[in-house]
Amino acid sequence: MATGRTHRPATRSRGIPEATVARLPLYLRALTALSERSVPTVSSEELAAAAGVNSAKLRKDFSYLGSYGTRGVGYDVEYLVYQISRELGLTQDWPVVIVGIGNLGAALAGYGGFASRGFRVAALIDADPAMTGRPVAGIPVQHSDDLERIIQDDGVSIGVIATPAGVAQQVCDRLVGAGVTSILNFAPTVLSVPDGVDVRKVDLSIELQILAFHEQRKAGEEADAENGQDAAETGAVGMAPERRGAPAGASTAAASTAAAPSAAAAASTAGRKGPDGDVPAVMPA
Amino acid sequence: MATGRTHRPATRSRGIPEATVARLPLYLRALTALSERSVPTVSSEELAAAAGVNSAKLRKDFSYLGSYGTRGVGYDVEYLVYQISRELGLTQDWPVVIVGIGNLGAALAGYGGFASRGFRVAALIDADPAMTGRPVAGIPVQHSDDLERIIQDDGVSIGVIATPAGVAQQVCDRLVGAGVTSILNFAPTVLSVPDGVDVRKVDLSIELQILAFHEQRKAGEEADAENGQDAAETGAVGMAPERRGAPAGASTAAASTAAAPSAAAAASTAGRKGPDGDVPAVMPA
DNA sequence: CGGTGTGAAAACCTTCACAGCG
DNA sequence: CGCTGTGAAGGTTTTCACACCG
Numbered sequence: 001m002a003t004g005r006t007h008r009p010a011t012r013s014r015g016i017p018e019a020t021v022a023r024l025p026l027y028l029r030a031l032t033a034l035s036e037r038s039v040p041t042v043s044s045e046e047l048a049a050a051a052g053v054n055s056a057k058l059r060k061d062f063s064y065l066g067s068y069g070t071r072g073v074g075y076d077v078e079y080l081v082y083q084i085s086r087e088l089g090l091t092q093d094w095p096v097v098i099v100g101i102g103n104l105g106a107a108l109a110g111y112g113g114f115a116s117r118g119f120r121v122a123a124l125i126d127a128d129p130a131m132t133g134r135p136v137a138g139i140p141v142q143h144s145d146d147l148e149r150i151i152q153d154d155g156v157s158i159g160v161i162a163t164p165a166g167v168a169q170q171v172c173d174r175l176v177g178a179g180v181t182s183i184l185n186f187a188p189t190v191l192s193v194p195d196g197v198d199v200r201k202v203d204l205s206i207e208l209q210i211l212a213f214h215e216q217r218k219a220g221e222e223a224d225a226e227n228g229q230d231a232a233e234t235g236a237v238g239m240a241p242e243r244r245g246a247p248a249g250a251s252t253a254a255a256s257t258a259a260a261p262s263a264a265a266a267a268s269t270a271g272r273k274g275p276d277g278d279v280p281a282v283m284p285a
Numbered sequence: 286m287a288t289g290r291t292h293r294p295a296t297r298s299r300g301i302p303e304a305t306v307a308r309l310p311l312y313l314r315a316l317t318a319l320s321e322r323s324v325p326t327v328s329s330e331e332l333a334a335a336a337g338v339n340s341a342k343l344r345k346d347f348s349y350l351g352s353y354g355t356r357g358v359g360y361d362v363e364y365l366v367y368q369i370s371r372e373l374g375l376t377q378d379w380p381v382v383i384v385g386i387g388n389l390g391a392a393l394a395g396y397g398g399f400a401s402r403g404f405r406v407a408a409l410i411d412a413d414p415a416m417t418g419r420p421v422a423g424i425p426v427q428h429s430d431d432l433e434r435i436i437q438d439d440g441v442s443i444g445v446i447a448t449p450a451g452v453a454q455q456v457c458d459r460l461v462g463a464g465v466t467s468i469l470n471f472a473p474t475v476l477s478v479p480d481g482v483d484v485r486k487v488d489l490s491i492e493l494q495i496l497a498f499h500e501q502r503k504a505g506e507e508a509d510a511e512n513g514q515d516a517a518e519t520g521a522v523g524m525a526p527e528r529r530g531a532p533a534g535a536s537t538a539a540a541s542t543a544a545a546p547s548a549a550a551a552a553s554t555a556g557r558k559g560p561d562g563d564v565p566a567v568m569p570a
Numbered sequence: 571c572g573g574t575g576t577g578a579a580a581a582c583c584t585t586c587a588c589a590g591c592g
Numbered sequence: 593c594g595c596t597g598t599g600a601a602g603g604t605t606t607t608c609a610c611a612c613c614g
Binding site (some may be wrong): 021022024025026028029030050051052087088089090092094096102103104106107110111113114115118119156158160181182183184188190196199200202203204205206207208209210211212213214215216217218264 | 293306307309310311313314315335337372373374375376377379381386387388389391392393395396398399401402403404435442443445467468469473480481485487488490491492493494495496497498499500501502503
């Protein structure tokens with residue numbers, strides 16, 4: 001799903017499938033909510049609904065952890081919370097450092113969901129000397145010169161990168177060099193890391209792009225009386241810009257973190273709707 | 286995956302597999318970078334490396350879009366940028382509203398990766414009157430009373446929810462009611478939406494939990510000379526807090542992995558409805 | 571020759587449906 | 593009876609490997 005390098009071809013013997021691991025946090029969240037409301041037991045059906053999956057999947061997932069339910073009754077909420085927490089490694093405390101204290105880094109620093117799950121923000125690190133010492137979410141920002149020392153002193157094994165893309169790889173290298181073996185990357189870049197280091201990435205714009213894909217599809221369907229496709233190949237195959245010379249219009253912007261415009265720019269050449277600001281993007285019925 | 290409800294059992298005829306759609310943005314990013322460096326063509330091998338996938342997968346992915354390469358040569362960078370952009374629906378402008386302007390909402394508002402891919406932040410909306418009118422990332426915050434009007438006036442079909450979990454569902458309902466058909470949810474809650482509405486979620490703490498799982502596994506491996514598993518079922522079945530009526534005496538719980546309180550501990554002590562809960566990045570409702 | 575495009579095989583994940591147990 | 597736990601079926605995704613073409 002997100003591992004940068006790291007092949008891990010098959011999870012060892014008692015391996016829990018990746019897909020299952022990725023859902024355990026969902027179950028845990030739903031269970032924690034039930035626990036707060038002092039609900040003692042829950043059926044696979046109910047819990048599945050609360051977690052947004054179907055019950056067969058949930059039961060199969062739990063079957064990888066062991067037989068923790070009671071037939072005819074359901075699951076003991078507290079017991080399951082404990083089992084899943086343990087499986088996820090949340091019964092221990094994980095010190096985490098966040099590197100890059102911009103808007104996003106600050107948001108992460110203050111995110112309640114970390115602390116409540118055993119993740120302790122051990123340090124905030126930024127390369128800007130003007131930030132040094134300033135408290136963000138109650139934690140003083142430290143200068144990146146001290147990165148290695150901080151990692152080692154606190155025994156940090158998980159690092160969060162929230163820097164601009166341009167420096168993400170070198171920050172990553174330093175983190176890894178200092179002993180970090182898991183990285184959560186918010187910078188829109190592919191990080192390369194040695195074997196044994198896990199990388200997961202979160203790219204805010206990727207999710208939006210996936211939504212746009214489906215959104216576009218919806219729009220197309222409406223007007224798809226006889227037209228076979230999304231006008232994909234209908235008459236489009238030959239309508240690309242100019243293959244060679246390319247538009248190259250308003251490139252080179254070097255916005256903040258992100259890459260470049262060009263994507264949408266290329267479109268302007270083609271026959272699509274006007275790229276102006278009033279495109280009626282799928283009006284509701 | 287992330288769809289809250291929405292079955293979509295099979296993508297229609299000309300359907301591109303979901304897994305492929307999810308990777309198109311990665312390719313696009315890599316291609317955009319090449320385009321900026323004026324690289325004219327690229328092989329599947331090179332592009333795959335830049336995008337962090339393997340080349341067979343990339344070629345298969347592209348084969349769903351059509352035959353856009355040249356055997357013996359590779360792919361024309363500009364041409365591919367255009368084709369992928371079009372496929373993703375990025376050749377048009379997508380107005381987006383962000384609801385909940387806390388730390389995270391503010392970070393999203395200023396995120397360069399949106400604008401550069403055809404997403405225009407049409408409005409920032411918050412329920413706190415004190416925020417109203419205040420510019421964030423250059424855009425004035427509007428009050429949530431005007432939510433419906435804003436959506437309709439701007440023809441917004443994509444909404445981003447960055448509110449606390451507690452109000453996410455009602456914000457969602459209002460967005461959908463006003464015509465939004467795609468939602469990107471940052472609140473740690475399962476949203477339910479009517480058919481035809483897509484929901485994708487990003488949960489910052491889930492990614493960390495998945496990392497913790499693997500991190501724990503690494504730690505276990507080191508000391509795994511003869512010990513079969515993570516002590517998972519070895520003798521652990523009876524070692525939960527108190528199970529139902531089970532004689533809690535057995536095997537001193539928490540002896541192995543646990544020992545440190547935190548997530549599980551806090552949860553099992555019942556009560557706890559406290560402070561943080563699951564709020565993403567702040568802000569009152 | 572070099573590299574794409576793609577059937578076919580393998581791996582993985584989800585769903586079904588029901589045996590079996592509390 | 594009700595609900596878990598799970599083999600087996602079905603579907604999707606990844607990988608292999610090679611035919612084919614510029």
